[in-house]
Amino acid sequence: MNKAVFLDRDGVINRELGDYVKNPASFLLNDGVGETLRKWAEDGYLLIVITNQGGIAKGLYSEKTLHAIHEKMLQLLAQDDVTLTAIYHCPHHPSTGECLCRKPDSLLLEKALARFHIDPAKSFFIGDKERDILAGLKAGVKGIRIEPNAPLSDINLYNA
Ligand SMILES: [Mg+2]
Ligand SMILES: [Zn+2]
Numbered sequence: 001m002n003k004a005v006f007l008d009r010d011g012v013i014n015r016e017l018g019d020y021v022k023n024p025a026s027f028l029l030n031d032g033v034g035e036t037l038r039k040w041a042e043d044g045y046l047l048i049v050i051t052n053q054g055g056i057a058k059g060l061y062s063e064k065t066l067h068a069i070h071e072k073m074l075q076l077l078a079q080d081d082v083t084l085t086a087i088y089h090c091p092h093h094p095s096t097g098e099c100l101c102r103k104p105d106s107l108l109l110e111k112a113l114a115r116f117h118i119d120p121a122k123s124f125f126i127g128d129k130e131r132d133i134l135a136g137l138k139a140g141v142k143g144i145r146i147e148p149n150a151p152l153s154d155i156n157l158y159n160a
Contacts, residue, residue: 001119004085005040005157006109006141008127009051011148013073016128020055023065024072034080036152043157046085046116049073050108050125050135054093063091088112103127104134113139124157 010016015028037047055061070087077084088108092099100107113120125136126144133143144160146152 001122002046002117003044003122004046004048004112004116004118004124005037006112006123006125006136007047007049008103008125008129008132009049009073011128012126012146012152013049016148020053020060021069022055022061024069027069027072029073029076030149030151032151032153034077034082036155037077037082038080040157041082045123045157046118047082048085048112048116049087050103050112051087051089052102052131053089053091054095054102056091057093057096066091085116086112103129104131104138106135106138109135109139109141113141124160126152126155 007013010021013033015030017026021027041047053066056063056066074084090099090101090108092102120140123141124144125132125141126146127133128146128148133145136143144155
């Protein structure tokens with residue numbers, strides 16, 4: 001079985017702007033993220049992003065734009081020799097309909113656990129909102145709540 005660090009995106013990997021990230025230009029990597037993720041990867045953790053992107057349901061940006069934003073994220077992380085195992089997003093929003101994949105629901109997390117043979121008990125979910133922690137809890141993954149844009153280098157997985 002593998003172990004993983006699951007990551008919320010906005011406010012954890014990139015700057016929480018208080019608005020949706022609607023284009024690649026608004027995607028700004030937080031300081032030191034690449035270095036910390038590389039260290040965790042070297043410790044054997046898969047790195048998997050699970051993000052709510054309700055701006056798609058609201059028509060604020062398209063799936064294609066989200067893909068371009070994530071390409072930028074992958075390129076920036078690659079500069080620090082970081083490879084993400086997978087990125088899962090929920091494109092829905094309660095204002096336009098229900099779904100099972102939007103955090104605090106745990107469907108995306110459970111898909112990732114199954115697909116990559118991950119032991120939830122050895123894994124973590126790092127997020128800046130209560131819904132991130134709740135999604136982790138539902139799937140048996142320990143949550144680590146941080147303040148938006150707080151440095152990941154402050155997190156000690158072995159002491160969490
Ligand atoms: Mg967030
Ligand atoms: Zn959804």
